[in-house]
Amino acid sequence: MPNLQHIYLDNNATTRVDDRVLEAMLPYFRDYYANPSSTHIAGLTINEAIENASWQTANLINADAEEIVFTSGATEAINLAIKGLANQNKKHIITIKTEHKAVLETCAFMESIGFEISYLTVNFDGLLDIKLLKEIITDKTLAFIGMFSNNETGVIQNIGEISKILKTKNVLFFCDATQSVGKIPIDVKSLGIDLLALSAHKFYGPKGVGALYISVKAKLKLTPQILGGGQQKKLRSGTLNVTGIIGLGKASEIAVNELEKDRNRISLLRNRLEKGLLQFENSFVNGNIENRIYNTSNICFPGVNSEQLILALGNISVSNGASCSAVTSEPSHVLKAMGLSDEKALSSIRFSLGRFTTDEEIDVAIDRILNLLEKLKT
Structure with a gap:
C-alpha cells in the first residue's frame, strides 16, 4: 500500500x-x-x-x-x-x-x-x-x-x-x-x-x-x-x-532513455486528474489544451480562493503560480497577460505531475479537492 x-x-x-x-x-x-x-x-x-x-x-x-x-x-x-x-x-x-x-x-x-x-x-x-x-x-x-x-x-x-x-x-x-x-x-x-x-x-x-x-x-x-x-x-x-x-x-x-515512457504514463494521469476536477461547476483550463506539456494542468475554479484551497489541502502539494512568487497574494502575471481578471487568476491552481505520481494519488486528490471546492466556493 x-x-x-x-x-x-x-x-x-x-x-x-x-x-x-x-x-x-x-x-x-x-x-x-x-x-x-x-x-x-x-x-x-x-x-x-x-x-x-x-x-x-x-x-x-x-x-x-x-x-x-x-x-x-x-x-x-x-x-x-x-x-x-x-x-x-x-x-x-x-x-x-x-x-x-x-x-x-x-x-x-x-x-x-x-x-x-x-x-x-x-x-x-x-x-x-x-x-x-x-x-x-x-x-x-x-x-x-x-x-x-x-x-x-x-x-x-x-x-x-x-x-x-x-x-x-x-x-x-x-x-x-x-x-x-x-x-x-x-x-x-x-x-x-x-x-x-x-x-x-x-x-x-x-x-x-x-x-x-x-x-x-x-x-x-x-x-x-x-x-x-x-x-x-x-x-x-x-x-x-x-x-x-x-x-x-x-x-x-x-531522460534520454525514458522520455516516451514518462510522457505516456504521466499524460494519462494528468488527463484523468483534469477530467475529474473539471466536474466542478464553471471550472476551465487556462491555456491552450492542445499545445502544452503533458504533465501540467492550470485550472480556474471560479468563486474559490486558491490560497485558501492550498492551505486546506494540507498534505496535497499544488501551486497557484510560479514557485518563486507563490508566497505572494498577487495574481499571476502569466494569467493576467492571458486576459484573466484578478479574481479568476486568484482562483486558479497549477497541478504538475511527475515520474513518481501514482494512479492512487490521483484518485485521492480528485476526491479530496472536489470536496474542498464545494466547501470553499463563495
Missing part, C-alpha cells in the same frame, strides 16, 4: 531526485572529491567524469559537449545569457510578457543600462501571435527570448516557426527550456536555438546545478558574469559543483 501521507503535485516547482541519480552522485561526495581543475591524477579523474556529464547533458538536447556551460541553475544561466549580450552592438531585445521572472527582471536590468526591450502580448490561450514578432523586429534587434513551455500553464510556443522568422532576420534565439528539457524531445540544432537554459531539479536531478547551451555556430562571445579562476573557458569561473554536475548528467541520461 503506497504512502499517501504526502501527495506531491507540484513537479514544475521541483522534482524528487531519482534514486539512480542519487546513487551516481554519492561516490563524488565521499570517494572522488578532488578538484577537477587540479593537475594530479585524482583531479584529472574527476575532470573526465565532468566531461562525461557534459556529453550526457549535451546529448539530451542534441548539442555538442563543448557547447555546455554548467551553472548553479536556470536563473544563473538566464542571467549569463542575457547580461552576457551587453557588449553587443545591437541594443534591442524582444521577449514575451508571460516569461519567468528570471527573464523579465533581467530584461529590466538590461533596460537600465540602455537596451530597448519589447514585451510582446499573448493570445487568450497563452500562445504568441507570430505576426507581432514579425512586425517588431528591426535592424537593431539583437535577440528574442522565449520560453519553450510555460512554467504555470504548460503552454508550448511554436518554437520552430519562431526560429524560422529569427533566422531570416539574423536575430539570436535564446530559449528558456527549464520546464521542457528532460520531459520532451528538444533538438537545438534542428530548431535553430542559439542559447538555451536548463535546470537539473526540474527533471529528477539535484538542486543547485543547471546549464547554459551556447551554440558554437552562433559564434557568440558572451561577457562572463562570474570572474575568478577562469574555469569553463572563462565563461563561468568557480570550482565546479562536481556532485551536482554528475547528477545532472545522470538525470539527462535517464
Whole structure:
C-alpha cells in the first residue's frame, strides 16, 4: 500500500531526485572529491567524469559537449545569457510578457543600462501571435527570448516557426527550456536555438546545478558574469559543483532513455486528474489544451480562493503560480497577460505531475479537492 501521507503535485516547482541519480552522485561526495581543475591524477579523474556529464547533458538536447556551460541553475544561466549580450552592438531585445521572472527582471536590468526591450502580448490561450514578432523586429534587434513551455500553464510556443522568422532576420534565439528539457524531445540544432537554459531539479536531478547551451555556430562571445579562476573557458569561473554536475548528467541520461515512457504514463494521469476536477461547476483550463506539456494542468475554479484551497489541502502539494512568487497574494502575471481578471487568476491552481505520481494519488486528490471546492466556493 503506497504512502499517501504526502501527495506531491507540484513537479514544475521541483522534482524528487531519482534514486539512480542519487546513487551516481554519492561516490563524488565521499570517494572522488578532488578538484577537477587540479593537475594530479585524482583531479584529472574527476575532470573526465565532468566531461562525461557534459556529453550526457549535451546529448539530451542534441548539442555538442563543448557547447555546455554548467551553472548553479536556470536563473544563473538566464542571467549569463542575457547580461552576457551587453557588449553587443545591437541594443534591442524582444521577449514575451508571460516569461519567468528570471527573464523579465533581467530584461529590466538590461533596460537600465540602455537596451530597448519589447514585451510582446499573448493570445487568450497563452500562445504568441507570430505576426507581432514579425512586425517588431528591426535592424537593431539583437535577440528574442522565449520560453519553450510555460512554467504555470504548460503552454508550448511554436518554437520552430519562431526560429524560422529569427533566422531570416539574423536575430539570436535564446530559449528558456527549464520546464521542457528532460520531459520532451528538444533538438537545438534542428530548431535553430542559439542559447538555451536548463535546470537539473526540474527533471529528477539535484538542486543547485543547471546549464547554459551556447551554440558554437552562433559564434557568440558572451561577457562572463562570474570572474575568478577562469574555469569553463572563462565563461563561468568557480570550482565546479562536481556532485551536482554528475547528477545532472545522470538525470539527462535517464531522460534520454525514458522520455516516451514518462510522457505516456504521466499524460494519462494528468488527463484523468483534469477530467475529474473539471466536474466542478464553471471550472476551465487556462491555456491552450492542445499545445502544452503533458504533465501540467492550470485550472480556474471560479468563486474559490486558491490560497485558501492550498492551505486546506494540507498534505496535497499544488501551486497557484510560479514557485518563486507563490508566497505572494498577487495574481499571476502569466494569467493576467492571458486576459484573466484578478479574481479568476486568484482562483486558479497549477497541478504538475511527475515520474513518481501514482494512479492512487490521483484518485485521492480528485476526491479530496472536489470536496474542498464545494466547501470553499463563495
